[in-house]
Amino acid sequence: MDIVGHVRCFVAVAEERHFGRAAIRLGMAQPPLSQRIQRLEKELGLRLFERTSRSVTLTRGGALLLDDARALLARTDTFLAGAARIRDGRSGLLRAALPSGIASDLVTAILTGLREHQPGLEVELHELSTTEQLARMASHELDAGLIHHPCDTTGVDLGPVLRRELGVLLPPASPLAARAEVPLSALTGHDLILFPRAHAPALYDELLTTCARGGYTPGTIRHGQGDSFVRGLIHSLNAIAFTPPEQGHPANGSEPGIVWRPLTGAPLAWRFSTAWPKDRDSGAVTAFADAALSVLRNSSGVSTDQPPRPLHLRPASEYWL
Structure with missing residues (x-):
């Protein structure tokens, strides 16, 4: 009844x-x-x-x-x-995540865009790696996020894939700082600082594969993500790190003497997109995806991935050879 x-x-x-x-x-x-x-x-x-x-x-x-x-x-x-x-995404709770390394002004702009278009929406924002985001989406603990590619996209829907080219942060004493741009092969002799592999295994492997193809095989790989920690390693260990241009600019906190230079031919890039559990999109998820896409597309050095590269993984390997 x-x-x-x-x-x-x-x-x-x-x-x-x-x-x-x-x-x-x-x-x-x-x-x-x-x-x-x-x-x-x-x-x-x-x-x-x-x-x-x-x-x-x-x-x-x-x-x-x-x-x-x-x-x-x-x-x-x-x-x-x-x-x-x-x-419709006009109120309620949205559990969303961004990866570490996203510039603070971009985080602020995304949250501001959400508040402007969905003032009644409560956002619970987390800093999570791609691996952690995908795991939480699979267990219904996360509604949406921003993930790096390549990765296993089974069970998720994706927004447009964007690309941000990477350059290199060089230690103060490196002779490469005198160059306008740096080929990968010239980095031989420098250790490499990367995020921990568990955070995005396929992306980690893809970066190393591209470096090897370009003639750079680091003698030692050191792991770190915090900006200050990474820059401390660059200073003390003759190491280098790959970052987008705005994170290497002195105005954004570079240590004295550390220099950012573009890589010859732009061989390395972050590829990323918004993601959410398949068939579980909502007004709130759409609002997050739209806000993040708008902010990121207006960021320096970001473009649509053209031509688009495959997002799925080889059956026998986590990265594309």
Whole structure:
């Protein structure tokens, strides 16, 4: 029995004191309305109306129930309106994630864009690696995120894939700092600082494969992600790191003497996109994807991945050879 629908009919008849006018108000014919009232009375074991050929009046029991019936309908309407806002992304909770290394101004811009377009949406933002994001999406603990490619995209839907070219951070004493751009082969002799492989295994392997093809095989790979930690290693260990241009600029916190240079031929790039669990998109997820895409597309050095490279992985390998 549709109790809410039947109660709505009861309130309409009680307020109109006429079955015909109540039927018009509800947008239904009078006979089905009368049948609904009879079924409700039977369900409650209580007569709600006294009916004559000329009038309809509430019984004492009906009068006592009317305020409760109105309150039930008000709560129902509030519930349905809240569900619609959550569905459309206008309120509710969005659990989203960004990878480490995203510039602070981009994080701020994404959150600002969400607040402007979805002011009622509460955002629970996490800093998570691609591997962690995909695992949480699979376990329904994350609604959306920004992931690096290549990776295993089974079970997720993706936004457009974007590309940001990488350059190299050089130690103060490196003679390569005098060059306008640096070929990968010239980096021989420098250790390499990379994010931990577990954070994005396929991307990690792809970067090393590209370096090897370009003539650079680091003698030692050191792992680190925090900006200050990475720059400390560059200073003390004759190591290098790959970063986008804005993260290598002195205005963004470079240590004195550390130099950023583009790589000859732009062989390395971050490839990334928004992602969310397949068939679980919502207004809130769309709002996050749109905000992130708008901010990232307007960032320096970011372009659409053209021509698009495959996103899936080889069966026998985690990266493309």
